[in-house]
Amino acid sequence: MARQALVVAAVGVAMLVNPSRAYAQAKPPAEPPNPLTTVKALNCRFPSATTATWKEGQAVAQTRTQELQLTVENIDVQDATAEVRGTGNKAFVSAVLSGWSLYFVENGVGQLNVTTVFAQEASPKKLKAVHSRHGYLQMQVGRFISEPSVSQNYGECEIVQ
Numbered sequence: 001m002a003r004q005a006l007v008v009a010a011v012g013v014a015m016l017v018n019p020s021r022a023y024a025q026a027k028p029p030a031e032p033p034n035p036l037t038t039v040k041a042l043n044c045r046f047p048s049a050t051t052a053t054w055k056e057g058q059a060v061a062q063t064r065t066q067e068l069q070l071t072v073e074n075i076d077v078q079d080a081t082a083e084v085r086g087t088g089n090k091a092f093v094s095a096v097l098s099g100w101s102l103y104f105v106e107n108g109v110g111q112l113n114v115t116t117v118f119a120q121e122a123s124p125k126k127l128k129a130v131h132s133r134h135g136y137l138q139m140q141v142g143r144f145i146s147e148p149s150v151s152q153n154y155g156e157c158e159i160v161q
Contacts, residue, residue, distance in 0.1 A: 035127070036102040036119050041160040042072040044115065046131050053147060068131065068153050069108035070115065072104060074122070111135040122156040128159040 046068040053060045070086040071145055082095040082104055091113075098104040100119040106112070115131045122128040136148040 009090045017059050019150055034098070034100055035159060036117065037077065039077075039102065039117075039161075040073075040075050042075070042117060042157040043160055044070040044072065044117075044129055044155060044157040046070075046129070046155035048155070049151055049153040051151045051153075064152065068129065068155075072115070072157070077102070081127075084113075108147070109136040115123050126156040126158045129155055131155075 018077040035120075044067045047065060048063065049066040049068065050061050050063045052059050054060070069084070070084055073085070075082040077095055077097040080095050082093050084091045084093050084104055084106060091106050091108075093108075094103075094105040096105065102117045102119075103113040104117075108116075113132065113135045116129060118126050131153040133149065133151045135150075137146060139146045
């Protein structure tokens, strides 16, 4: 008990002599800055994909090599807006920064696309990313009956300032 009192007294004296040094030693290490808070544009490349179809009621996934490229511009995390350009026309999307991930959400008729960029490098200056598409429009033409369309692409995005 006397030893604990001596340690507490020594720490108290150290804080009185140099309080900023004692606080600096007790402060936890700072987290690295989140690069996604200031990003304005991204060039994304997704070289592999997984798609799924339903066969006799069972989902069957297939992974394959596929080259998908997207450009995300005019990113404003404060206003939660961005523009995505990919295989089609430019789309105006919601940009949602949550923790260490930046999500771009596009919602169209029967379609939801989500691109997620993680604040973790896949390779130097390129961040890990995933692009998911989910769609379904119910229709039947003759014997053809539409099926849900789902895919997920894996790759990376380079920050373009």
